[in-house]
Amino acid sequence: MRRFALFALLCALGAAPLLLTACTSRTVSDAVTIARSPSSTTVSQVLGRRAVDYAANPQVLERDLKAFATALQKLFERLEDRAEERWGKGEAELPGPKKYVKYLDNYQSRCIVDFEAGTVVVETVDQDRPMEALREAVVVTLLTPRDPRAVDLFTDSSVQLGAEPYLYGLVKDHEGEDIRWEWRAGRFADWLVQRRLQTRSVTRDGKALTVRSVRVDMVPGHLEARARQYLPLARKHAEAFGLDPTLVLAIMRVESDFNPFAVSHAGALGLMQVVPSTAGRDVYQFLNGRPGHPSGDELFDPDFNIRYGSAYLHLVKNRYLPAADPISREYCAIAAYNGGPGSVQRVFAADRAEALRRIDAMPPDAVYDHLTERHPASETRRYLWKVVMARREFRAI
Structure with a gap:
C-alpha cells in the first residue's frame, strides 16, 4: 500500500502517528498489523474486525470518527508549520476542495493547481539550485498520476510516476501536445524555465528570499x-x-x-x-x-x-x-x-x-x-x- 493510502487508513482507524498516545491498544495493534503487512487482504481483515467492534460498541465508532477529524486537523497544522519554515510566515499554501497543493524537495518546491481558475503554478524557494529544483518540480507536476492515493498531500514525499497523469489532456506543452511521458514533460519544463520564469520576494526570519515560478493555464474547456x-x-x-x-x-x-x-x-x-x-x-x-x-x-x-x-x-x-x-x-x-x-x-x-x-x-x-x-x-x-x-x-x- 502506498504511503498516503496507508496514512489515510490509519487516520480512519484513529491511529494517526500524531495521536498514537491517545489510542487504545486494539487501535495501535491494528495499525502495526497493517504497517507490517500493507496488503489489501490485511486491510480488509482489520476493517472487518473494526466493523464487529462498531456493531458491538457504537462508542468505538464515535471515537474513531473524532480521532480522524482531529488527526486531519493536525495534518493541516503541521503542513502549514513546515511550509512556513521554508517560505516564511503567512506564505504557506494548503490543499483544499478546489485547490491541489503538493510540496517537494524538503518543502522548498511546490505545485499549486487551482481547478476553479484553471491554472497550474509551480514555484521554488530553493536558493542553492533554484533552476534545477524548479525544473524537477514542473516535471513531477505534469506527470503526477490521477490516482490521489499515490500522492501524500501532507508531506514532501516523492510522487511515484508512471500512470496516466491527472493533467493529461488538461495542459498542453509549447507545441500544443498532450504531456504523457517524461521526455516531453522535461522538454516543456526546460522551455517554461527559459521563457516563462517569474520571480518575487518573500521574507523568512528577516531575510529576503527569491521565489522562482512558472505558470501554465489549462486548455479552454x-x-x-x-x-x-x-x-x-x-x-x-x-x-x-x-x-x-x-x-x-x-x-x-x-x-x-x-x-x-x-x-x-x-x-x-x-x-x-x-x-x-x-x-x-x-x-x-x-x-x-x-x-x-x-x-x-x-x-x-x-x-x-x-x-x-x-x-x-x-x-x-x-x-x-x-x-x-x-x-x-x-x-x-x-x-x-x-x-x-x-x-x-x-x-x-x-x-x-x-x-x-x-x-x-x-x-x-x-x-x-x-x-x-x-x-x-x-x-x-x-x-x-x-x-x-x-x-x-x-x-x-
Whole structure:
C-alpha cells in the first residue's frame, strides 16, 4: 500500500502517528498489523474486525470518527508549520476542495493547481539550485498520476510516476501536445524555465528570499474535459440510486470542481466531498446494514467516492425528506447535501410530518425560493443556487 493510502487508513482507524498516545491498544495493534503487512487482504481483515467492534460498541465508532477529524486537523497544522519554515510566515499554501497543493524537495518546491481558475503554478524557494529544483518540480507536476492515493498531500514525499497523469489532456506543452511521458514533460519544463520564469520576494526570519515560478493555464474547456472524465462513473451510480447524472456532476462541480485530490479542513474528502462522520456513516449503514464508516483511502478512490456521494443524495432525497413533487424533493436534497436534512426540515417546520405537508403544499418554485431566502446558513442558500446553475452546464454532455 502506498504511503498516503496507508496514512489515510490509519487516520480512519484513529491511529494517526500524531495521536498514537491517545489510542487504545486494539487501535495501535491494528495499525502495526497493517504497517507490517500493507496488503489489501490485511486491510480488509482489520476493517472487518473494526466493523464487529462498531456493531458491538457504537462508542468505538464515535471515537474513531473524532480521532480522524482531529488527526486531519493536525495534518493541516503541521503542513502549514513546515511550509512556513521554508517560505516564511503567512506564505504557506494548503490543499483544499478546489485547490491541489503538493510540496517537494524538503518543502522548498511546490505545485499549486487551482481547478476553479484553471491554472497550474509551480514555484521554488530553493536558493542553492533554484533552476534545477524548479525544473524537477514542473516535471513531477505534469506527470503526477490521477490516482490521489499515490500522492501524500501532507508531506514532501516523492510522487511515484508512471500512470496516466491527472493533467493529461488538461495542459498542453509549447507545441500544443498532450504531456504523457517524461521526455516531453522535461522538454516543456526546460522551455517554461527559459521563457516563462517569474520571480518575487518573500521574507523568512528577516531575510529576503527569491521565489522562482512558472505558470501554465489549462486548455479552454478544461471544466467540461474533467466532467467528461467522470461522466461514466456519474452515470453508473446515478442509475444505481435513481438520480439524474447531471445532478451528480453538478454536485461534483460545486463541491470540488472535479479535483480528485479534494480535501477540506472540515474533513470532507474526494470529488463529492464526503465527510466520513456524517454522510459517510449514514451511507455505510445503508449499504452494509451495520455501523461503520468509509476510510480516507476509500474516499479518495473516485469510483468509491461517487458511489457514496450518490448514495447520500438518494438518502436525503427519498428517505429523509421525501416530498411528493420530484422537483421539490430534489431542491430539498441539494440543500440537505450541504447543510444536512435537519436544517432543511426546520426551514419549513420543526415537526418532520408538518414540514413535508408544507413542502407538498407549495409549487416547486416556491420551495426553491423558501430555501434560498430562509435557510439560516448563507452557504446553503448559495449552494442550492450554484448546483441548479451548474446542472445547466452539463445538459448537453
